[in-house]
Amino acid sequence: MGSEKEWNDIHELDESSEMMEAQAKQESDKSLKLVGDPSRKKKKSNKYFYKVANHHELFKIGRSFHTDYVNGVSSFAIASTGYQTSQQKTILGLASFFDHKEDLRIGIISDNLYDCVFKNIVKTSDTFEYEYDDSGVKIEIHNFHDHFEFIDFNKLIRITNRKKVDSVEDFIEQIVDQYDIVFWDVPELFKIENDSEAYFPYIMKYESISIIVTQKLSKKADIDEIKQFFIGYGINLKGLLFDEHTHQNKEAENNPIKSKKPWWRIF
Amino acid sequence: MKKLGILLDETTIINFPHLWKLLRRYGFLAIIVPLIAIGYGGKQYIEQNNIFMLQKSFVYSSADAGGGGGAMAIMARMGGGDEGEGMSPGEVTSLVQNLDFLQSFAEKLYVHPQLNRMIFTGLNGKEVVTSRILFSSCGESKECKIKVLRNTVAGFISIKMDPALSKKYWVEVKTLDSFTTRELISLVVEEIVRTRRVTQKRKMNEQIKVTEGLIEKKRKELNGIDVYALKQKKKELEDELDQITNKMNSYGREYQNKNIQLSYMESKLKKTKETAEKDINISEKDKITKRVLIQSRIEKVRKDIDAIKILSDQIGEKDKAILAQLEKKKRQLETELKKIGLGARSAGYTMEFLDQKDKEKEVTEFDYQVLSKQVIKINREYKKYEAMKKEVTQEIIKINNTFEQIAPILESIKLLEAKAAQLRLVETTVVSDLIFDIEMGGMRVYKKASVVKIVLFSITLSLFLLFLGILLRYLIDDRILDEAELEKTFDGITIIGSTPDFD
Structure with a gap:
């Protein structure tokens, strides 16, 4: 995680950043482009909500997440053992559920916006730029008809990696606080582990994590690895989601690590 | 987990x-x-491998089946023990696994003319095993070859019980060659019959020996008693007893008769003596004499009357006059007699009687003496025979007691001797109690x-x-x-x- 000095530095930064935050908030209000106006007109119904094939299950898991939201959890991370499609579908489903249930500002942060399920949605979304604290740091936000907004996780990582912002936590917090509820499309574990320093601040924003287990594909060891990784960071494991739809999992096939099958797998 | x-x-x-x-x-x-x-x-x-199998059935004829082995079973039953029930199904089916059988069978097979054509490959074997290959490890040793053959053929032969009929069995020969199977089965059948006969004869012999041993043992228990002599003696004594009894009976009857005569004689003698001593008075005597005289006259006249009547065919006047006179005389005499009275008559008889008795007295006494001596003698003889009878009876009782004591032993000996005799008879006529069918089923080819x-x-x-x-x-x-x-x-x-x- 870093040395003690760094922790102390961060704490000091926190204190000072709080004061600055108040100022920044005022200013950002000015610089912020309209994302959503509380008094905005009633948005159109979310077609994706009705496209769900298994409504029953969606309601079941939606209720569970909603209960957590009501209890104060607003940042939900969805992870899996490398099946991004499943993650994105789940996020989309949950976001649709929340969107249908309440008029909330829903943010979806994913490192795979231009692939898989989100691709078509992002294509049809309105894109605008969000400038952080008048620092010149801009982030593209894709607004899907005022239902939910997509943010590219990779871009966020790049920004924080390149130290374009003074306070990473502040930056992240500002991003996240825009929304009533944030869904994190967790990247694959190996990516996180390869650049844990960069991902760490974002991981700290996860208030709960749910792991998707894909039928006949996910291995117990992989799930345990993910579970142990995030529990190690103190992230609350909400539970497991079961993906029982057979997939042609291109991510797994393309993944050099994932594609390595033992020889006896032919049996 | x-x-x-x-x-x-x-x-x-x-x-x-x-x-x-x-x-x-x-x-x-x-x-x-x-x-x-x-x-x-x-x-x-x-x-x-293709297995070639031939089967031949046979029936085990025990006593229940009432076959040739019936007498055998009876004899066996008399011996008691398990043999009394014949062979159990297990014993029948294990006949061909018996070492003695296999040995004798191997010996017979060894000298078979077609031995070299036979194949002795095991039922699970892969390579062909001829007799040459089989005996390859034995050199010139005949015993070794027979032993090898014995161990080999044991796996080819078996006896199985018929699932439907009790007492019926099947002898099976299974090899990997049809010729070998055919040759072996006929040999096996012959050998089973022969072996069974020999076994039964041996059993009989043993039983006879055992029986004779038992007889000997029982005889020793008699302690040297000569039963035959004892029987002879008993017969003689019984004959003697019969004779004595007859004699006693006749003496007894004689004694009784003589006793009666003696008693009569005694009474007679006594009375004779009494009568002889008795006397009557003179007037009575005259009367008696006169009466006797008149009676004799009357008798004479009557006779004359009768004579005239008989001798004359026709009674003339003369004869009638004579007859009248005679009649008149007779009447006169009868009147005279009447006057004398009956006493005279009885006195006359009495006198006559007394005279007679007086004369008889000596004779009667003599007869009496003789008779009494006879009675005494008869009695003595009777008593002698009685004593003899008692002796003989006691001897017979003694012999009977001895017989009673040795009766169980004798009975055992009798039975054992009867059994031994029967066993000897059966031994000479023993036949195998395993009766094979004449016909045989066809060759069956199958896989294990x-x-x-x-x-x-x-x-x-x-x-x-x-x-x-x-x-x-x-x-x-x-x-x-x-x-x-x-x-x-x-x-x-x-x-x-x-x-x-x-x-």
Whole structure:
């Protein structure tokens, strides 16, 4: 995680950043482009909500997440053992559920916006730029008809990696606080582990994590690895989601690590 | 172990639905394993040797069946023990496994002219084994060759019980060559019959020996008593007793008669003496004399009257006058007699009687003396015979007691001797109690494991291997199969639900 000095530095930064935050908030209000106006007109119904094939299950898991939201959890991370499609579908489903249930500002942060399920949605979304604290740091936000907004996780990582912002936590917090509820499309574990320093601040924003287990594909060891990784960071494991739809999992096939099958797998 | 827990079920032990899921999951295994098992089974079947079998049936005729062995069984029963029930089915079926039988059979087979043509490959063997190959390790040793042959043929011959009929059996010869099978079965049948006959004769001999031994033992228990002599003696004594009894009877009768006579004689003598001593008065005597005289006259006149009547055919006047005179005289005499009275008559008789008795007195006394002496003698003789009878009777009783004491031994000896005699008779006429049919069934060619068995074996093997394979595959496969497995695997973690899917 870093040395003690760094922790102390961060704490000091926190204190000072709080004061600055108040100022920044005022200013950002000015610089912020309209994302959503509380008094905005009633948005159109979310077609994706009705496209769900298994409504029953969606309601079941939606209720569970909603209960957590009501209890104060607003940042939900969805992870899996490398099946991004499943993650994105789940996020989309949950976001649709929340969107249908309440008029909330829903943010979806994913490192795979231009692939898989989100691709078509992002294509049809309105894109605008969000400038952080008048620092010149801009982030593209894709607004899907005022239902939910997509943010590219990779871009966020790049920004924080390149130290374009003074306070990473502040930056992240500002991003996240825009929304009533944030869904994190967790990247694959190996990516996180390869650049844990960069991902760490974002991981700290996860208030709960749910792991998707894909039928006949996910291995117990992989799930345990993910579970142990995030529990190690103190992230609350909400539970497991079961993906029982057979997939042609291109991510797994393309993944050099994932594609390595033992020889006896032919049996 | 969680994975194994998923495979198990509380009620059916194995979680069959889950197993079925695994089967569908590992379809490759589900196809390959049965194919391998069937292939293996097929290979085993094809590689099997063709077995040539001939069977011949025979009946074991015990006492129940009432055959030639009936007398044998009776004799055996008299001996007691297990033999009393004949051979058990186990004993019959193990006849051809008996070492003695195999040895004698091997000896017979060794000198068979067609021995070199026979094949002695074991039923599971692959290479052809002729007699030359069989004896290759024995050199010139005949005993070794016979021993090798004995050990080899033991596996070809067997006896089986008929499943439907009791007492009926089948002798089977199975080899990998039809010629060998045919030759062996005829030899086996002959040898079984011969061996059985010899065995039975031997049994008889042993039984006879045992019986004779028992007889000897029983005889010794008699302690030197000559039963025959004793019987003779008893017969003689009984004859003697009969004679004595007869004599006693006749003496007894004689004694009785004489006694009666003696008593009569005694009375007579006494009376005679009394009468002889008795006397009557003179007037009575005159009267008696006169009466006697008148009576004689009367008698005379009567006779004259009768004579005239008889001698004259016609009674003339003269004869009538004579008759009248005679009649008149007779009447006069009768009147005179009447005047004398009856007493006279009785006195006359009395006098006559007394005179007679007086004369008889000496004779009567003599007779009496003689008779009494006879009686005494008869009595003495009777008593003598009585004493003799008593002696003889006691002797007979003694002999009877002796017989009573030795009666059980004698009875045993009698029975044993009867048994021994019968056994000797049966021994000379012993025949085998195993009666073979004349005809034999045809040669049957088959493989040791039938197609059905192979198929069943293949199915069983494939099921077992499949189960094992799936189990192993499942244990090393740590992927999650379904929600149930997910729950079991991650026990304690909430399963929120299924992920949404979009149309």
